[in-house]
Amino acid sequence: MNIIEPTLILDSMKCRQNIRSMVKKALDSGVSFRPHFKTHNSREIGRWFREEGVDKIAVSSVKMAGYFADDGWDDITIAITFNVLQTHKINELLKSGKKINLIIDSDKPLDVLKKGLKYEVSIFVKIDTGYNRTGILSDNIDEIEKVVRSINGAGMRFAGFLTHSGHSYRATSRNEILNIYNDTKRKMDGLKQRFLSEYPDLVISVGDTPTISITPDLRGVDEIRPGNFVFYDLMQLALGSCTIDQIAVILAAPVISKNTLRKEVVVYGGAVHLSKEFISESSGRSNYGEPVILKTDGWGKLSDGSYVSSVSQEHSVIKADDKFFDMVSIGDIVGIIPVHSCLAANLTGSYLTLDGERIVRSIS
Amino acid sequence: MNIIEPTLILDSMKCRQNIRSMVKKALDSGVSFRPHFKTHNSREIGRWFREEGVDKIAVSSVKMAGYFADDGWDDITIAITFNVLQTHKINELLKSGKKINLIIDSDKPLDVLKKGLKYEVSIFVKIDTGYNRTGILSDNIDEIEKVVRSINGAGMRFAGFLTHSGHSYRATSRNEILNIYNDTKRKMDGLKQRFLSEYPDLVISVGDTPTISITPDLRGVDEIRPGNFVFYDLMQLALGSCTIDQIAVILAAPVISKNTLRKEVVVYGGAVHLSKEFISESSGRSNYGEPVILKTDGWGKLSDGSYVSSVSQEHSVIKADDKFFDMVSIGDIVGIIPVHSCLAANLTGSYLTLDGERIVRSIS
Numbered sequence: 131m132n133i134i135e136p137t138l139i140l141d142s143m144k145c146r147q148n149i150r151s152m153v154k155k156a157l158d159s160g161v162s163f164r165p166h167f168k169t170h171n172s173r174e175i176g177r178w179f180r181e182e183g184v185d186k187i188a189v190s191s192v193k194m195a196g197y198f199a200d201d202g203w204d205d206i207t208i209a210i211t212f213n214v215l216q217t218h219k220i221n222e223l224l225k226s227g228k229k230i231n232l233i234i235d236s237d238k239p240l241d242v243l244k245k246g247l248k249y250e251v252s253i254f255v256k257i258d259t260g261y262n263r264t265g266i267l268s269d270n271i272d273e274i275e276k277v278v279r280s281i282n283g284a285g286m287r288f289a290g291f292l293t294h295s296g297h298s299y300r301a302t303s304r305n306e307i308l309n310i311y312n313d314t315k316r317k318m319d320g321l322k323q324r325f326l327s328e329y330p331d332l333v334i335s336v337g338d339t340p341t342i343s344i345t346p347d348l349r350g351v352d353e354i355r356p357g358n359f360v361f362y363d364l365m366q367l368a369l370g371s372c373t374i375d376q377i378a379v380i381l382a383a384p385v386i387s388k389n390t391l392r393k394e395v396v397v398y399g400g401a402v403h404l405s406k407e408f409i410s411e412s413s414g415r416s417n418y419g420e421p422v423i424l425k426t427d428g429w430g431k432l433s434d435g436s437y438v439s440s441v442s443q444e445h446s447v448i449k450a451d452d453k454f455f456d457m458v459s460i461g462d463i464v465g466i467i468p469v470h471s472c473l474a475a476n477l478t479g480s481y482l483t484l485d486g487e488r489i490v491r492s493i494s
Numbered sequence: 495m496n497i498i499e500p501t502l503i504l505d506s507m508k509c510r511q512n513i514r515s516m517v518k519k520a521l522d523s524g525v526s527f528r529p530h531f532k533t534h535n536s537r538e539i540g541r542w543f544r545e546e547g548v549d550k551i552a553v554s555s556v557k558m559a560g561y562f563a564d565d566g567w568d569d570i571t572i573a574i575t576f577n578v579l580q581t582h583k584i585n586e587l588l589k590s591g592k593k594i595n596l597i598i599d600s601d602k603p604l605d606v607l608k609k610g611l612k613y614e615v616s617i618f619v620k621i622d623t624g625y626n627r628t629g630i631l632s633d634n635i636d637e638i639e640k641v642v643r644s645i646n647g648a649g650m651r652f653a654g655f656l657t658h659s660g661h662s663y664r665a666t667s668r669n670e671i672l673n674i675y676n677d678t679k680r681k682m683d684g685l686k687q688r689f690l691s692e693y694p695d696l697v698i699s700v701g702d703t704p705t706i707s708i709t710p711d712l713r714g715v716d717e718i719r720p721g722n723f724v725f726y727d728l729m730q731l732a733l734g735s736c737t738i739d740q741i742a743v744i745l746a747a748p749v750i751s752k753n754t755l756r757k758e759v760v761v762y763g764g765a766v767h768l769s770k771e772f773i774s775e776s777s778g779r780s781n782y783g784e785p786v787i788l789k790t791d792g793w794g795k796l797s798d799g800s801y802v803s804s805v806s807q808e809h810s811v812i813k814a815d816d817k818f819f820d821m822v823s824i825g826d827i828v829g830i831i832p833v834h835s836c837l838a839a840n841l842t843g844s845y846l847t848l849d850g851e852r853i854v855r856s857i858s
Contacts, residue, residue, distance in 0.1 A: 212750065
């Protein structure tokens, strides 16, 4: 690898293994697998899923739906409360025969959808199982019922209930994450049982990488939609969703300055490469990433005492332990494991594999 | 404006006024003006500076230097401690006759530069005046002298001393920012006086938007390099660097969900549009942006009680006061003033002006 500037490196073996593991887990649990493609946002990586038998996906924007539809994906959930201003864009996808699922959390969008859509679309009702971002609270049965009826009233197909238990990212133990999954399953299954006789095909769909990775058996839901697991990252490692060996992306960053007094190594590679996501650790420190030594065939272990203590637009400051500090010189390339791979990947136009291949991704 | 998805809006009148004000301030203070172009990273906006008589710039990457060099900029400082792995790329710029200034904070890069450069380059020595990111501490005269001598020894031109007083961003009062400027000026001038007889052309260069915006008279330095002032943002407003009327960019974001119980408005537009930068307010809350009502000719006042309380990849959650909550509906577009315009602008490929014109920017 001839790297001269900040570059997101992809270990494609690890990435493919993450995909295979999740496919197997879904199969073993008897649940349908609809991976969220927003993390990688790459047609080529999408094909790695297809090779494992995956045939339906979730995306986070209409543009992303079009990007993957054009690469042969026919069953796409646009997994964000639908932005009605893009209704006409959905017609283009439906016209070409794609199965598109939209999400709503009130009956407000239905008028616009009814007027604007020329083809049949399936609608999921977004349920809030505790994350408190969007969705109807799972115990607000009256409102849920009202929206389900309105979907039928507007002549659209009610597909089921969908949730994102994003509060798993705030959990402080593995057990708490298991509890979130079980609580989510219980709430979603309660809704399913209530509406099943009327809508025998309804699907309950859940998805967030921590609960899906940590829960051993996913039985009890119909569909899972994790996304981040394709790469994992430092946040998932801290949550216990993955091991260090499963993390598949890393930022390669040139060392541009060293400060012996403060034992700091400064690299070229900052917020415009990693994002400003950080982990608030119990010690009180903010951790923006962890440095490792890069090798030609991958990367080494975490350096116990070293971490990225701050990032500015193009710089990251690594608080280094003695060993790491002494090992690196100005002009070296070091690796930084990103806190949040979705955001770091979004900031790059392509991935460089360990074999030196460029894998293109779309811009959000 | 026919906006249907998250879009960064530019008020070009405000932007041009910010440029004119800074040009005038530099002129009135008798200092040379070398704006940092990393905030806008757009050739078209660069030309607005040229129309005001600006003829030299700072950039934050070799790629950005090439992007602007190709648009006729001939005097460019690459204002980041130089990444020696890109030495050969500098030859391409020098070969075409450009004046390029590089920055070092140790003598380590000089060997590589000496071997790799085929044309004359000017070198600034980076001084740490209190930010503690890169640079030699201003009172470490022995080290500074060693590096200056090494530049000459390597056959390159010593251009002067350069600093970025980024600790101004941590200041909690206007007075503290004024003190940082005066302290920076004193330290830099001390170095100038020490080396002036030997290097009569040496320049002291300072630059950070808070001190440069707030200090009424900039006399006492040779060159200023602010960048963010071209757009300003919520962080600069909080620091007192600008008024609300000077902020020139805003994210237009469609409303996709409302929660009456929590008085929250959720918009499509999140970390991949605004970044995850936030302001830690004295009240303890984290502020990721402030919502305003968008109008065809610009945007309204801040809504006193409303702010963005969290952002995830594509969502922002606005904690709304009653008035703002009642004014907006699903399908409306609201404006969000970004906390950090440099990072928000970096996440977009273009700006949309209030006249509906697309202004392209380069990707970092």
